[in-house]
Amino acid sequence: MPEPCDALVIGGGPAGLMAADALLSAGRRVILTEQRPSLARKLLMAGKSGLNLTKAEDAETCLAHYGAAAPQLEPMIRALPPEAIVAWAEGLGQAVFTGSTGRVFPAAMKASPLLRAWLARLSGLEVRTRWAWRGWDGDATLFDTPEGEVRLRPAVTVLAMGGASWARLGSDGLWAGTLRAAGVPVTAFAPANAGLRVDWSEHMAQHFGTPLKNIALCAGHLHSRGEAVISGRGLEGGGLYPLSPALREGAALRVDLAPDTDAGTLARRLAARPAKESAANRLRKAARLSPAARALMMDCARPLPREAEAIARLIKALPVPHQGLAPLDEAISTAGGVAWEGLSPSLELRARPGVFAAGEMLDWEAPTGGYLLTACLATGLWAGRHAGEFQ
Incomplete structure (x- = not known):
């Protein structure tokens, strides 16, 4: 009974x-x-x-x-x-x-x-x-x-x-x-609140575990500002998690690597650099991007355009190709x-x-x-x- x-x-x-x-x-x-x-x-x-x-x-x-x-x-x-x-x-x-x-x-x-x-x-x-x-x-x-x-x-x-x-x-x-x-x-x-799977090139391995700080992220109609960490599997972190509903539906991810600087200012800074300067140095000196942010740019948008306006647009809305959210039990x-x-x-x-x-x-x-x-x-x-x- x-x-x-x-x-x-x-x-x-x-x-x-x-x-x-x-x-x-x-x-x-x-x-x-x-x-x-x-x-x-x-x-x-x-x-x-x-x-x-x-x-x-x-x-x-x-x-x-x-x-x-x-x-x-x-x-x-x-x-x-x-x-x-x-x-x-x-x-x-x-x-x-x-x-x-x-x-x-x-x-x-x-x-x-x-x-x-x-x-x-x-x-x-x-x-x-x-x-x-x-x-x-x-x-x-x-x-x-x-x-x-x-x-x-x-x-x-x-x-x-x-x-x-x-x-x-x-x-x-x-x-x-x-x-x-x-x-x-x-x-x-x-x-929900899951990491994002990204197939990095081998050049990103040295940045695994490194945070991308002071960035803004967008997927679909959702926006977030915070940090994301580069990992061997892709991206994770508090700045990314609010976008889970849109990413789960297959929305594209775009990252603003300089959210406090407008595209016009970035373009003028980039255009003022010497013409023969390497892309990495232009991103470092003109856009003031961290090593991890520069690596993300090079991995997701290679080959970078030479035009200052085009580079500025990428810095403000870098598309990051991804393979969807991490599995359920890792969320x-x-x-x-x-x-x-x-x-x-x-x-x-x-x-x-x-x-x-x-x-x-x-x-x-x-x-x-x-x-x-x-x-x-x-x-x-x-x-x-x-x-x-x-x-």
Whole structure:
């Protein structure tokens, strides 16, 4: 017989923990299951680079970074805007600071102290690790566990099993087939915030690992300004990631290597150089391009034209031929997931009353910079609060 359960949360990442937090606050008795041996592995991995909690901006500005999913996410982000996430972290005893780009980090620059404080606050939460969800049999929720199959019969459930990137940390996306079989519409997964594959010539090898700084990038209708790193596989980095939706659709990539200088000024500087000067020296002295930027120009636009105006146009919009985004499991996050039409405004599955979904399971994407964790926490809180009210 299935074991009765008041409230069940499946998935021990940020969205699942926030849902559990809300359920406990509503007075529910909560069991949280996680298929990996420990909780929040992807959060802890993100913490190795500082744990970007959110972005110091108002809810309206924040929402603009969620693209087509912004209307659906709006009530959730407004219920837990960036300033509320800062207050939440500080309420856990974790001091934060805001960097020069507006990104908010814990002062400890890692995730483990925050996670320990959070778990300590979740008094009464029953955690069961190494429990892999296997779907439903009637009103029973099935798990494979080290002790064999276990069946629970929860009064309410929140699903927070992540997307389909970084499978080794637990986000394997295997739940998608089970939900489709249960009548839940699921949009196919695709890489987001992923590197771009570029077939470099052998001359680029000396620049692998070198950042291209102070550049602007464009793909389709999307624009970004930041850094990109030249790697053996192509390009990656925060300046590139916001372009993922367009690059995924095959849009061309163009890079402005001198975003603070207009084409006319560049052309005049180039024209003033000696006629016999090498192309590399013209780019260095007149355009003031770094060695990595000059190498990119030579690799993507060889042979360079001699006319100053033509070179200036290339500097301002250098086409970089590419072979698409890196594979799904190498992406920082994923697009796709439970389709919005399969969810009520409270994030309850229309095909499965009493079951809610949150986090990267939902069909949204956002660039890095605090937006991923912001939406995970906000949707987890939203689903948990509504699940707590479910009768």
